Amino acid sequence: MRAKIVAGNWKMNKTISESTTLVNELIEALDGVELVNTEVIVAPTFVNLQACQLLAEKSPISIAAQNMHQKLSGAFTGEISAPMLLDIGVKHVILGHSERREYFGESDALLAEKVKTALDSKLVPIFCFGEVLEERKSGKHFEVVSEQITTALFDLDKESWKDIILAYEPVWAIGTGETASPEQAQEIHAHVRQLIADKYDADMADEVSILYGGSVKPANAKEIFSQTDVDGGLIGGAALKADDFTAIVKAI
Ligand code: PGA
Numbered sequence: 001m002r003a004k005i006v007a008g009n010w011k012m013n014k015t016i017s018e019s020t021t022l023v024n025e026l027i028e029a030l031d032g033v034e035l036v037n038t039e040v041i042v043a044p045t046f047v048n049l050q051a052c053q054l055l056a057e058k059s060p061i062s063i064a065a066q067n068m069h070q071k072l073s074g075a076f077t078g079e080i081s082a083p084m085l086l087d088i089g090v091k092h093v094i095l096g097h098s099e100r101r102e103y104f105g106e107s108d109a110l111l112a113e114k115v116k117t118a119l120d121s122k123l124v125p126i127f128c129f130g131e132v133l134e135e136r137k138s139g140k141h142f143e144v145v146s147e148q149i150t151t152a153l154f155d156l157d158k159e160s161w162k163d164i165i166l167a168y169e170p171v172w173a174i175g176t177g178e179t180a181s182p183e184q185a186q187e188i189h190a191h192v193r194q195l196i197a198d199k200y201d202a203d204m205a206d207e208v209s210i211l212y213g214g215s216v217k218p219a220n221a222k223e224i225f226s227q228t229d230v231d232g233g234l235i236g237g238a239a240l241k242a243d244d245f246t247a248i249v250k251a252i
Pocket of ligand 1: 009169173174175176177213214215216234235236237238
């Protein structure tokens with residue numbers, strides 16, 4: 001049975017004291033909550049990773065990085081590598097978030113390299129994909145997500161897919177307060193699962209967790225998570241408050 005996952009992307013928010021406070025609040029809030037087949041992940045910024053990791057180590061919360069360089073080491077000023085993340089106990093890394101694509105020019109070809117490096121290093125990539133508003137309006141959304149998945153992920157062997165989490169994040173719904181309807185999320189998730197089934201096989205595709213991200217809040221989480229092919233969420237704004245994030249975890 002594929003895992004259910006609620007992941008919080010904290011983006012460029014929170015100082016170290018704020019981050020550690022939030023981790024502690026989440027540990028306390030989730031104490032005693034039964035998490036059946038459910039993973040809870042949060043992604044603080046790089047400088048706060050280790051402190052959060054140390055706090056979360058013995059809790060049900062996993063700490064993820066928000067990005068990573070494709071090379072293992074070298075002259076890449078300002079970058080962070082997979083071995084550095086692993087060495088502090090981080091096991092997940094968000095790759096291809098639309099903000100990385102838009103503001104830092106990350107292409108699917110580059111993301112293919114990053115995903116491969118993450119997997120070779122035994123980090124679990126949370127691979128984000130999704131269309132922008134113009135693409136949705138012109139009816140190209142299926143085509144766009146197919147292209148993203150194919151270019152970034154279809155050179156991988158079948159075995160690698162055991163360790164990949166996907167996150168469909170329609171760009172027009174990120175931080176805008178506008179959420180894809182549960183039906184809009186479901187049809188893209190089902191489409192992606194079918195794409196994977198056609199390329200590899202149906203049993204394998206059935207095991208891949210596909211999260212939805214884009215203005216998920218306590219008020220809409222349950223309905224989105226109830227869709228057959230939606231296996232959880234990647235949460236931005238609502239992950240910054242312990243109450244809201246906990247409510248979303250409980251909605252899974
Ligand atoms: P949002 O962000 O929940 O604030 O829309 C989601 C994301 O960017 O991962």
